[in-house]
Amino acid sequence: MSGKYHHITERKIAVLIDGDNAQPDSLEPILTEVSKYGIINIKRIYGDWTTPQMSSWKQYLHKKAITPQQQFAYTTGKNSTDSSLIIDAMDILHKGNIDGIAIVSSDSDYTRLATRFREDNKFVMGIGRKQTPEAFTNACELFVYVENLMNPAENEKENEIIETYEKQEINDKGELFSLIRTAYEMADTADGWVHLSLLNQNLQKIKSSFDPRTYSHKKLMNLIKKECNEILETKTEDTSVYVKLKN
Template sequence: MQETKRIALLIDCDNVSHKAIEGVLEELAKHGTVNVRHAHGDWNNPSLSGWAEKLHPHAIRPMQQFAYTKSKNATDSAMIIDAMDLLYSGNVTAFALMTSDCDFTPLVLRILESGFPVYGFGERKTPQPFVDSCSPFIYIENLMSGEGADSETPAPVKKTSKAKLRQDSALVKLLRTAVDQTAGDDGWANMGQVGSYIANNNSSFSSINYGYRKISDLIKATELFKSELRNGTAMYIRDPKS
């Protein structure tokens, strides 16, 4: 039986919206237990008032970092130190970084070298190097809570249409390659193995960024593959062009 991951969630409150925290915690619950929840920022700054309201309801520990100068981001440094302390503590087996700052890319790579996954959450403005380094990375716009101040329910995820999915050449190539590489002699590939291949070869990929909770739902939405159910539970797919 696989051990449940112990996840450390570190939040860069300076550049990521508090409205997505419910969705982020909900997503992380699929991977393990978030036993460390640290929110970094200068809590004297009125701009963090939205985050301040989220701390107690979600058992998030505020980590105070004063802004000593205007030109330097002390929060980033404090968050990196916190991550390294946790890395060497042995109390966690996975990390989640909620930030849109590319400066954390070296940190992600260092954590990955230690054999721990890093789940990334950030806004659409997040630079691609940071997105690509995480495993996986999810845009928080797809996890946002409603606009109401008291809303705790994530807004419905908008699904990308079949036409737009097919127009995404990189996505189509990724899916077809995954099916081709995992297919048996008969040309049929197990859906679970296809998903594993994608995760292993493009760790930052997440179907949620396209509006689909599961990779199987995304693949079905493209209507690029034939599918059949075997033994009542196992889904197999095949590329008609192969």
């Protein structure tokens, strides 16, 4: 079975971290996030370990069983880490031992790497900052902003939403509404009711970086009910939630 369509619990993922474009304090939430989509069987971090900039990563190597990959900076001011990571990634791809890759970086230089893996029908996940160029985020099947992992939007307890930090206002809902309408229309159901999970799948097909946490909501259901009740109505059948576009 191809990597892209492996059951999530069986999917084997290689996590490759650009040490020049990631922060050590984000490592644990990143690994937790990737684990939602499969089993991590390769963990590598790339950088010039002879420089002071990489010293803060060292405490995590044994703790998280991450293999450090040395890449000397041969030219001042030029990031040579990306070429080392890309070469390793292609070696991993050709060995055929993984079903997907998680690239931890905000560098658009990995755009072609992401598309190459997808051409081989592999699951491609990217994790980086919100200023990551769209070329890279769109090349990934799924892209997660690291800010969303460092600032959990909500804690839920007994169906009550308890906000743990000041909720950011959505200044312009137009883009969000347009995205949701497009995802809804892609479903094209007979009675107009669309299962929430299908809506979510369509949203990520349209925009790989779509994430309710970007809008300060932990789950899509909370985002729909709190921010999109102007355009959507919801209903619950058993444990399933459905949405329908209002006339």
